[in-house]
Amino acid sequence: MSVNVQNLSVAYRSRLGDVTAVDDVSFSLADGEIMGLAGESGSGKSTLGNALVFLDPRMKATGGKVTVDGRDLPIADNGAMRHKRMTEVSLVPQYAMSALTPTRKIGRLINDLLKSHHIKNRDEVLTELKRRLALIGLKEEVLGKYSFELSGGMRQRVTIIMSTLLNPSLLIADEVTSALDVSTQRAVGEMLLEFRDRGYVKSAIAITHDLSILAQIADSIAIMYAGRLAERAPTSVIVDNPLHPYTQALLNSLPEVGVRHDQALLTGIPGRPPSLANPPAGCRFRERCPFAFDKCTQTPPFEEIRPGHLVACWKVSQEQTAVTAGAGQEQA
Amino acid sequence: MRRYLTRKLITYVLAFFVGVTLDWALPHFMPGDPIQGMLSKYNVGSNASYAALYQQFSSEFGLNVPLWQQYLNFWHGVLTGNLGVSIYENPASVTSVVFQAMPYTLALLVPAVLLSYTLGNRLGAAAARRRFLDNWVLPVGYIFQAIPYAGLALLVPFLFGSLWHLFPTSLGYSENLIPTFDWTFISSLLDHWFLPFLTVFIVSLGGWAIGMRNLVIYELENDSSRYLRALGASERVVRGYAYRNASLPQLSGLALQLGVVIGGNIVTEIAFQYPGLGSLIYKAISNEDYFLLQGIFIFIVIGVLLANFIIDLVFISVDPRTRLSMQGAAA
Amino acid sequence: MSESISEAAAPEVAAVGLPSVRGVGAAPRKRNDFLYYGLRNKKLVFGLGLELILVLVALIGPMLAKYQPLQTTLPLQHPGSQHWLGTDLTGYDMYSQLTNGLRESYLIGALGAAFAAVVGMALGFIAGWRGGWVDELVQMITNVIVMIPSLVLLVVIGSYLSSRSILFEGAFIGLTTWPWVARAVRAQTFSLRGREYVELARLSGKRPVSIILKEIAPNMASYLFLAVILLFGSSMLIAASYDFLGLGPSGTVSIGWILNQAENGSALLYHLWWWFVPPVAVLTAMVAALLIANVGLDEVFNPKLREQ
Numbered sequence A: 001m002s003v004n005v006q007n008l009s010v011a012y013r014s015r016l017g018d019v020t021a022v023d024d025v026s027f028s029l030a031d032g033e034i035m036g037l038a039g040e041s042g043s044g045k046s047t048l049g050n051a052l053v054f055l056d057p058r059m060k061a062t063g064g065k066v067t068v069d070g071r072d073l074p075i076a077d078n079g080a081m082r083h084k085r086m087t088e089v090s091l092v093p094q095y096a097m098s099a100l101t102p103t104r105k106i107g108r109l110i111n112d113l114l115k116s117h118h119i120k121n122r123d124e125v126l127t128e129l130k131r132r133l134a135l136i137g138l139k140e141e142v143l144g145k146y147s148f149e150l151s152g153g154m155r156q157r158v159t160i161i162m163s164t165l166l167n168p169s170l171l172i173a174d175e176v177t178s179a180l181d182v183s184t185q186r187a188v189g190e191m192l193l194e195f196r197d198r199g200y201v202k203s204a205i206a207i208t209h210d211l212s213i214l215a216q217i218a219d220s221i222a223i224m225y226a227g228r229l230a231e232r233a234p235t236s237v238i239v240d241n242p243l244h245p246y247t248q249a250l251l252n253s254l255p256e257v258g259v260r261h262d263q264a265l266l267t268g269i270p271g272r273p274p275s276l277a278n279p280p281a282g283c284r285f286r287e288r289c290p291f292a293f294d295k296c297t298q299t300p301p302f303e304e305i306r307p308g309h310l311v312a313c314w315k316v317s318q319e320q321t322a323v324t325a326g327a328g329q330e331q332a
Numbered sequence B: 001m002r003r004y005l006t007r008k009l010i011t012y013v014l015a016f017f018v019g020v021t022l023d024w025a026l027p028h029f030m031p032g033d034p035i036q037g038m039l040s041k042y043n044v045g046s047n048a049s050y051a052a053l054y055q056q057f058s059s060e061f062g063l064n065v066p067l068w069q070q071y072l073n074f075w076h077g078v079l080t081g082n083l084g085v086s087i088y089e090n091p092a093s094v095t096s097v098v099f100q101a102m103p104y105t106l107a108l109l110v111p112a113v114l115l116s117y118t119l120g121n122r123l124g125a126a127a128a129r130r131r132f133l134d135n136w137v138l139p140v141g142y143i144f145q146a147i148p149y150a151g152l153a154l155l156v157p158f159l160f161g162s163l164w165h166l167f168p169t170s171l172g173y174s175e176n177l178i179p180t181f182d183w184t185f186i187s188s189l190l191d192h193w194f195l196p197f198l199t200v201f202i203v204s205l206g207g208w209a210i211g212m213r214n215l216v217i218y219e220l221e222n223d224s225s226r227y228l229r230a231l232g233a234s235e236r237v238v239r240g241y242a243y244r245n246a247s248l249p250q251l252s253g254l255a256l257q258l259g260v261v262i263g264g265n266i267v268t269e270i271a272f273q274y275p276g277l278g279s280l281i282y283k284a285i286s287n288e289d290y291f292l293l294q295g296i297f298i299f300i301v302i303g304v305l306l307a308n309f310i311i312d313l314v315f316i317s318v319d320p321r322t323r324l325s326m327q328g329a330a331a
Numbered sequence C: 001m002s003e004s005i006s007e008a009a010a011p012e013v014a015a016v017g018l019p020s021v022r023g024v025g026a027a028p029r030k031r032n033d034f035l036y037y038g039l040r041n042k043k044l045v046f047g048l049g050l051e052l053i054l055v056l057v058a059l060i061g062p063m064l065a066k067y068q069p070l071q072t073t074l075p076l077q078h079p080g081s082q083h084w085l086g087t088d089l090t091g092y093d094m095y096s097q098l099t100n101g102l103r104e105s106y107l108i109g110a111l112g113a114a115f116a117a118v119v120g121m122a123l124g125f126i127a128g129w130r131g132g133w134v135d136e137l138v139q140m141i142t143n144v145i146v147m148i149p150s151l152v153l154l155v156v157i158g159s160y161l162s163s164r165s166i167l168f169e170g171a172f173i174g175l176t177t178w179p180w181v182a183r184a185v186r187a188q189t190f191s192l193r194g195r196e197y198v199e200l201a202r203l204s205g206k207r208p209v210s211i212i213l214k215e216i217a218p219n220m221a222s223y224l225f226l227a228v229i230l231l232f233g234s235s236m237l238i239a240a241s242y243d244f245l246g247l248g249p250s251g252t253v254s255i256g257w258i259l260n261q262a263e264n265g266s267a268l269l270y271h272l273w274w275w276f277v278p279p280v281a282v283l284t285a286m287v288a289a290l291l292i293a294n295v296g297l298d299e300v301f302n303p304k305l306r307e308q
Ligand SMILES: Nc1ncnc2c1ncn2[C@@H]1O[C@H](COP(=O)(O)OP(=O)(O)O)[C@@H](O)[C@H]1O
Pocket: A012, A013, A014, A019, A021, A039, A040, A041, A042, A043, A044, A045, A046, A047, A048, A058, A276
């Protein structure tokens, strides 16, 4: 396992107390795996992704443990994290369009970053940088340009190249396609695949609220709802045979491929996600779930229903026990 | 490039035009008659000699031709540097009187502005998000920024002069010296220069420090700083970038603040009787020397325009957006 | 993709203390938050508290004075029980002068800020909303006004006027400082104009004036508020300079005028510190309190700036 996240909780400090935006989340990634992380806006996807790379002062990790390549990732220790950023874990932020400083040329910016990391063979890295630019069809000239001279798609690609330049083990790609038009979305998605295939990144988490793009690039998909993981399974399983009622609703409400959707995602299901400042006990999807029953007032465990398929739903785990019990009876 | 420069150029020309026109029009359209005011001082006896004198002054100052011609004559005078004769330093020309005073003003203004700007920026940037330094820079900065020029121009000489006898508190050099290029004179110049300089410097320092502190905090919280941190850039690099970005609005602020600083400089000069343009203005008012006043106004307008032009050039060299949009328009 | 020059230069006002261009949006549901953080922001509480005290002094102080500001009593009295802040060379009671001067400073601050805010906001909104040549023209005027040295202009005008009123001084200050507001408002309007809800309002055929008043202005309310506070402070400072040079309102007692008297009366030479130190300290406190409250408010409106 190249990445292992156990019981991670992350909170924002706010005046009404902590807002736990990521609550007891566990998952792991194999070498070479791209995991899609999907869910409505505000479900905590970015918080989860950011926490793995850079906890800003308003956030704090309230529990959990992260390892990358078998080594501890001290996410709460900003100082210890500094040199692990970009080299072990890296981030293409959701705000990529405004992430590049306006007063320095891209090349200079990258060079300063390398210096800041005390990279010795900087020339080699810069040669590699040019190779990678060429690979995705960007001219070397972009290094001599300022961010505002680049189109949105170019900025997005430049940030991906920058963030992956030192071959991190884990890349968080937060909404890298959301701000782009459809054809550029596809190209950027393919770029991620290519970078993974070439080993520029060992594994990646692709965050999006757009399931259709994940179907194209992700090996597995995790569905997040109100700060918790609802379901996690290989992409084909999620797409063809989702078990969690929320995943099902999400897929049912999915319009044609490529159409963007955000808040209007769950028009099929009335209601909105609960507030994270003061979430209800039990299953957080309860109020909107057509299958909710009395047991759902307790928090459902995130269980492996089948190998590689984890679900947090009482209905699913009950059916599962019924099936296995039934199977057991038959055998008896 | 052309578009940007054209726009700037039009602004400069327009400002100059407005300045000169105001300068000419105000005396003409304000209530009161400058010549009458002047003559009232001479205690002219008979009505006939009064009328004769009035006539003479009118023609001497070019007031006996139609308005539009006076206006054109004024422009001609401005463009040829012939702004008439100073009444109180008669027969010296306005231009020569102004040129005598100008070095003193520049000697105060230029170092005070440049030093307060650079030092203030450094201090403010260093204080941003650093509690200990901020606890010092912020309150002191507020007080400096909030202190009126007129107030500091009394407090500084009171402390450094009347109480502690460290520096002279009036004039540009010792009264008993004759301007020569020797050490005695130069040290006297410096001695007299220090307190008015300190006054102008201190007031500006606070403003720049606080402005920079706030801007750097904004920059440190924005997306590009977050990204740099997320990629493991050292705090030094993050701050360096924040400083660079924050310098742009500070620089435009410098252009905006010029008027205020010049005003403060005038107040300071008058309080210290420092022989620059400010004191000259004061003398011009008390002697009702309207031609001199008009001349000083023109020169200050020209000075502001020049300073703006220089700041523009620096801005272009620092801000890639402006620079590139200039090149973009040319391509 | 290059942004226009005007946009690049937009946050300039920040340098004089105004916040730079950024997303501002004070949704009503955040009101409680503002109150909460406002009451907990040391800068805001200190600044407002100090200002409040000074306003009270300006309101009540003159009523407690035993003498009229321009009533001659014994000259050169040290501060004491008879004359709380002493008397000057002529025998004017400094307590009476100072508290009256305080009043006038606030009056001038309010007038200057009001004039500047009205003109600056009107022109800023128009320029930012209409864009194009209107914007170009307004910017040009703004830049020209900035380059005319206002103090010298006042000297020229003032030397021809036999008497000047407080209203004249306030108007003059406002009419020479509005460019600061105009620039800020223009930049904000520019960036808000592109927002979805404004776009929506425009498409639905609302009149520009109503969009500006109902959609744009409320969204920059916090920003405008900060700008007006700063103008208030700078108007008081500018007035002090004018009054010091004898260009202030005729026949009134202001802090700048007191300083002028102190300077002319050789207060420095005779170490009559009570003549000028209290007025300077009070005016500095008045303006500093505003500045401090301003930064505090900025932190309240803008969560990212709060102390961490
Ligand atoms: N600065 C903040 N302070 C308090 N709560 C926040 C902050 N930022 C985000 N949150 C909370 O965290 C939740 C998750 O946000 P985010 O991770 O950005 O969601 P996503 O990326 O899935 O859209 C939001 O619903 C919000 O309630």
